[in-house]
Amino acid sequence: MNLRLRIWRQPGPAAEGALTSYDITGVSPDMSFLEMLDTLNEQLAERGEEPVAFDHDCREGVCGACGMVINGQAHGPERTTACQLHMRHFADGDTIVVEPWRAAAFPVLRDLVVDRGALDRIIGAGGYVTAPTGSAPEAHATPVPKESAETAFENAECIGCGACVAACPNGSAMLFTAAKVVHLGELPQGAPERDSRVLDMVGQMDTEGFGGCTNTGECATACPKGVPLPSIAAMNRDYLRAVRRGGGR
Amino acid sequence: METALPTVLGMALATRTDRRPSPARLLWRSTIGKKAVMAVTGLIMLLYLVSHLLGNLKVFAGPDEMNGYAHWLRTVGEPFLGHEWFVWLARCVLLAAVGLHGVSAYQLSRRDLAARPVPYAARRRATARDSYATRTMRWGGVILALFLVWHILDLTTGTVNPRGRAGHPYENIVATFSTWYGNAIYVVAMLALGLHVRHGFWSAAQTLGVNRPRRERALKATANALALVLTAGFLSIPLAVMTGVVS
Numbered sequence: 001m002n003l004r005l006r007i008w009r010q011p012g013p014a015a016e017g018a019l020t021s022y023d024i025t026g027v028s029p030d031m032s033f034l035e036m037l038d039t040l041n042e043q044l045a046e047r048g049e050e051p052v053a054f055d056h057d058c059r060e061g062v063c064g065a066c067g068m069v070i071n072g073q074a075h076g077p078e079r080t081t082a083c084q085l086h087m088r089h090f091a092d093g094d095t096i097v098v099e100p101w102r103a104a105a106f107p108v109l110r111d112l113v114v115d116r117g118a119l120d121r122i123i124g125a126g127g128y129v130t131a132p133t134g135s136a137p138e139a140h141a142t143p144v145p146k147e148s149a150e151t152a153f154e155n156a157e158c159i160g161c162g163a164c165v166a167a168c169p170n171g172s173a174m175l176f177t178a179a180k181v182v183h184l185g186e187l188p189q190g191a192p193e194r195d196s197r198v199l200d201m202v203g204q205m206d207t208e209g210f211g212g213c214t215n216t217g218e219c220a221t222a223c224p225k226g227v228p229l230p231s232i233a234a235m236n237r238d239y240l241r242a243v244r245r246g247g248g249r
Numbered sequence: 250m251e252t253a254l255p256t257v258l259g260m261a262l263a264t265r266t267d268r269r270p271s272p273a274r275l276l277w278r279s280t281i282g283k284k285a286v287m288a289v290t291g292l293i294m295l296l297y298l299v300s301h302l303l304g305n306l307k308v309f310a311g312p313d314e315m316n317g318y319a320h321w322l323r324t325v326g327e328p329f330l331g332h333e334w335f336v337w338l339a340r341c342v343l344l345a346a347v348g349l350h351g352v353s354a355y356q357l358s359r360r361d362l363a364a365r366p367v368p369y370a371a372r373r374r375a376t377a378r379d380s381y382a383t384r385t386m387r388w389g390g391v392i393l394a395l396f397l398v399w400h401i402l403d404l405t406t407g408t409v410n411p412r413g414r415a416g417h418p419y420e421n422i423v424a425t426f427s428t429w430y431g432n433a434i435y436v437v438a439m440l441a442l443g444l445h446v447r448h449g450f451w452s453a454a455q456t457l458g459v460n461r462p463r464r465e466r467a468l469k470a471t472a473n474a475l476a477l478v479l480t481a482g483f484l485s486i487p488l489a490v491m492t493g494v495v496s
């Protein structure tokens with residue numbers, strides 16, 4: 001396959017960026033989107049040009065490092081991560097526009113790489129359970145109802161890639177935050193800190209400059225892991241209850 | 250583990266000396282809280298609109314019925330309440346609701362726009378979820394706010410009404426809908442209302458945490474039904490005047 005790529009190039013956080021066109025040849029339909037970018041970078045290196053910077057790590061759809069907006073959609077046209085998106089979903093001769101996640105809370109560091117530290121700080125504000133460390137507890141020591149286990153797992157699938165923020169017209173991190181709040185709040189281990197967790201995480205989310213939720217549902221449509229929109233309703237429920245109860249502190 | 254947990258929690262708590270603001274302040278400062286204010290005030294207005302529609306449909310019963318109803322409204326609660334106390338009470342609640350709704354909408358919208366300063370160069374087609382109603386909430390709300398001002402000047406104070414006689418709503422309504430601009434303003438506003446309610450009702454359920462995976466369809470169906478009934482109901486009156494059913 002031969003493709004025309006239009007990629008956002010930006011040398012540094014403070015530098016001006018622009019979409020730059022590249023023609024790439026010899027793309028196999030079996031390549032992943034990242035492998036296609038690797039191929040482009042090899043061709044750029046051979047020409048003595050600066051390769052395109054992009055985040056990646058596991059390349060198997062579990063780490064959440066990769067992330068780019070492909071033709072206006074977070075992670076591209078398929079509901080998966082960019083590393084698991086295959087070039088067979090494009091046609092020979094296509095023009096593909098590749099941009100970084102766009103959000104005030106995700107400053108561009110370079111090309112397609114953004115700083116997602118804001119998500120880490122939301123987790124740091126309460127996305128954990130306070131429990132004694134040591135050897136793993138016996139699996140059946142704390143029974144978990146099946147439905148809770150399933151809800152918790154559905155939300156625990158979040159890999160923190162930030163596609164929800166990138167897809168949201170308001171640059172909101174509600175789905176990300178909700179996934180962690182619901183995952184931990186649903187389990188008995190997370191119950192003692194349920195109120196303070198939701199208040200602290202939402203507080204941090206607002207501090208980071210993410211937008212609010214207008215219930216457009218773009219986030220859940222873009223989520224490669226299928227975290228569902230009603231998780232946001234569940235977080236709202238938890239939040240409003242925590243406020244009524246006085247905040248657990 | 251059972252005994253160790255409280256100690257660890259105690260340590261974690263002991264290190265935190267900051268206190269949370271009061272619930273009202275917490276709500277007003279957070280995006281979720283402010284959205285909840287929008288949801289509650291929106292639902293208050295929605296409740297009003299349903300009763301307002303039921304009242305308005307009395308035009309089909311003729312001038313005596315309509316004008317009698319308007320007169321009765323001013324006597325509700327007597328002799329416990331004084332004359333017109335009830336309508337003024339309702340007006341205060343509605344004014345507070347519109348004010349809080351509008352201020353929250355403005356503040357949240359500014360925040361939302363600032364959170365996405367750079368648009369994408371590639372525009373993707375709208376997904377099924379991102380409906381027209383969802384995308385028009387802000388401008389639709391502005392249209393509704395402008396309509397509200399005109400509507401009060403028209404049928405409450407009578408300032409811009411071609412007839413404008415206090416205590417004669419039936420005749421004033423017919424006068425309004427006998428003008429082309431009266432009809433045009435109404436039709437646009439009621440279509441905007443339908444769209445606003447269509448997204449707003451479901452959105453409020455999501456904001457207030459009422460939505461659950463199993464309720465999603467029922468809530469959306471209710472939102473559509475409410476939007477349809479309100480729009481069709483309110484539009485039936487100018488249509489009736491235009492076609493001469495009410496005159």
Ligand code: HEM
Nearest residue numbers: 214287288291294295354386387390391394449452453456
């Ligand atoms: C003063 C005029 C109005 C303005 C400026 C306005 C504006 C807005 C905006 C910007 C939103 C948020 C949109 C979003 O989430 O994407 C909203 C939501 C809403 N509006 Fe209005 N609106 C107005 C009048 C009304 C009226 C008359 C009703 C009564 C039916 C109403 C009911 C609602 C409801 C129920 C919501 C959903 C709140 C939520 O998402 O939780 N609004 N409005």
Ligand code: FES
Nearest residue numbers: 059063064066083
């Ligand atoms: S590189 Fe790990 S999810 Fe894509």
